[in-house]
Amino acid sequence: MVISFEALHKDIWARTGRLKVGEKIARTPLLLPVINPHIQLITPSEMQQMGVEALITNAYIFSKSVEFRKSALEKGLHEVLGFDGIIMTDSGAFQQSVYGDVAFSNTETVEFQRAIGSEIIVPMDIATPPDRDYEGAREELSTTMERITEAMTIIDDGHLAAPVQGGIFPDLRADAAVRVNETGATFCPIGAVVPLMENYRYKELVQVVLAAKQRLNPSSCIHLFGAGHPAMFALAAAMGCDVFDSAAYALYAREGRYMTTSGSLKLNELQELPCACQVCRTHTVEELKKSPDKERLLAMHNLSVSLAEIARIRQAIIDGTLWEVVDERCRSHPRLLEGYRELLSRSSDLVERDRVSKRRFFYRGDESCMRTEVIRYHSACLRFVPGATCHIAMNEMVSGDTDTVVQFKPPFGIYPSEMAETFPIGQSEIPAWDEPMVKAGLQGVRRYIEYNTETQFSISCPQRWISTLHESLKGLEDRYVCI
Ligand SMILES: [Zn+2]
Structure with a gap:
């Protein structure tokens, strides 16, 4: 198998493990920083020095880029980005839906991702928004499944990820999981959860993720697509999500927001930098506010906090103390607490796979x-x-x-x-x-x-x-x- 996953330690439904893609191995839980080639606040090689083992970038952006399309096709993503770890690409489904670019089809995106050397390729699935009704969500799920099947005929060597959709309906998510298992894919992103997280709908997030995870093959590696805030990594890991991606480290930096594991703070309102990272220990808060490099430094802080939290979660899984980390993190916001309580209400299901x-x-x-x-x-x-x-x-x-x-x-x-x-x-x-x-x-x-x-x-x-x-x-x- 080209993409395989081996679990080493378990706690609740979380696992530490090894994600193997070809000859490359990354430790899970794993954070994939999102790279936009046009706006690199931190370069991929700098990320590698910070301990980043894998990253994700967007196929649509490369495909439409005057600056990068040709070089990506000629040299491949790894050389263009200067990164020799695992590189995953997103299909561009989001951009396609925003810009209405019907010319960028399922076939085109997977062929393009293959051509630029992506190692985890995502088909053009439909990210069903939370307000879609049941029938609409069911139809969009059918389309997603057709596209996965179509993409499998092009990417037939195991590099294809199979996303799990189904909107906010747990039974559709469960059905999607069963159908994704049948494709034989071993890397399964759970999609369309960003609007739930943006609106603090953590209770529903827990419901749909558990519904999918309960049916997904235990040997599949599960990616919670778009989960980028360190305050919720522990909750997501407890549900059995192995991979997260963060565009937030950079997006928040551009908005002057300073991430912590208990939420985000506005840099302008801070008098202190309560963090152990390199940036926070070598700058005063005033220096950081006035620095011409402010966005980049904030991005480095945000990414450091996110990576440290992933490491903390891995250690907690090894020790069997993940509930304590979930409890700690989920008290930082009442809606996260709701998600935590929803998870606890499912303990009789969780106990079967807990150590x-x-x-x-x-x-x-x-x-x-x-x-x-x-x-x-x-x-x-x-x-x-x-x-x-x-x-x-x-x-x-x-x-x-x-x-x-x-x-x-x-x-x-x-x-x-x-x-x-x-x-x-x-x-x-x-x-x-x-x-x-x-x-x-x-x-x-x-x-x-x-x-x-x-x-x-x-x-x-x-x-x-x-x-x-x-x-x-x-x-x-x-x-x-x-x-
Ligand atoms: Zn810091």
Whole structure:
């Protein structure tokens, strides 16, 4: 296979892995900076020195460029751009729709991308806008699928990407994913999500991305097309997106906007440069504001922040601490928080592909109660078989005359002493008990009692939590006594 993907570590639905394109290899999650040959605030070779392993440029721009068309056709993109990493091209579908250039057809764009030496080639798909109705979205998806099939007859050596469309309708996205799998493509961009991100519609973003990702072949590399703000990389990675692209680093720089992992700030309003990158540590904020090189320096900062966030996410996936990064980032905007909560509401689906053991579980408030580790533990603890009588010790008071004694740790629930050192009980840090975590833990207890129908339970509970206990175990009064 010319384009292949190998996952190395997993966390939630995220993976770190190796994207192999021909003989070239890039680490994922991967950020592709977008290059406009006419406006290079940072050159591709400078990017390579910053650690960029792959980039994306636009076939339409090269095709229409007086300055670059001929040289790209003669020398190829790598020589023209001075970059020997992986180069992907976008078809120009967006420009075609804006300029109404019907002459730039599907066949023409894929042949042109091939001719200029692109290594990941995108057909002329239709980016269905969020306001398209169901029937319209379905028809546009059909057209996209026809174009992928047509492009496959021209690019038949595995360099073709197969975009997943379907508008805001999860069932169409799921259908698109199944059909994309059938094409055999291994690089799958999830398209037309930019308007959702621009309008902070993160809840719908999560719905459509999960619908697609759930059906896409697990060995395919997934590109979230147009996702360029570092504040949302962690959320997207958690959904299983492996590749992002950033035009934002340059677009924001031109608008004087300074990216951070918790949103963007206006340079003009800053008194300090709160960042560890080279630019921020070698300039004062006044020097940066007055610099004739301001746009370029801001672009370098923006790209550095984005690349650092990708590295942070890769490390978090290796450690199994990605939920913590998602939690941190998604609190920077209420609408991102909505997206995060939507993701958490799908934990029972996410848990199937999440890893069993992680480095640690840090409790970060009530959202933590919905995490996959908690959902998994509530099922996993059912494997521990109690005797005819079982005591659940929520406090230090232990009944001496039961067959079995188990402890309680919120938000997980019961655990026998032999599980005290294993994940997550032994590797979880929780602050003083709060209502959400105790309720979540008692949901685990409830399942345990319901599951073990032959056992009679006694529970010792701190006074403070007795009413929560009774409320959580409502309907099971004949199965336990509180002592
Ligand atoms: Zn900086």
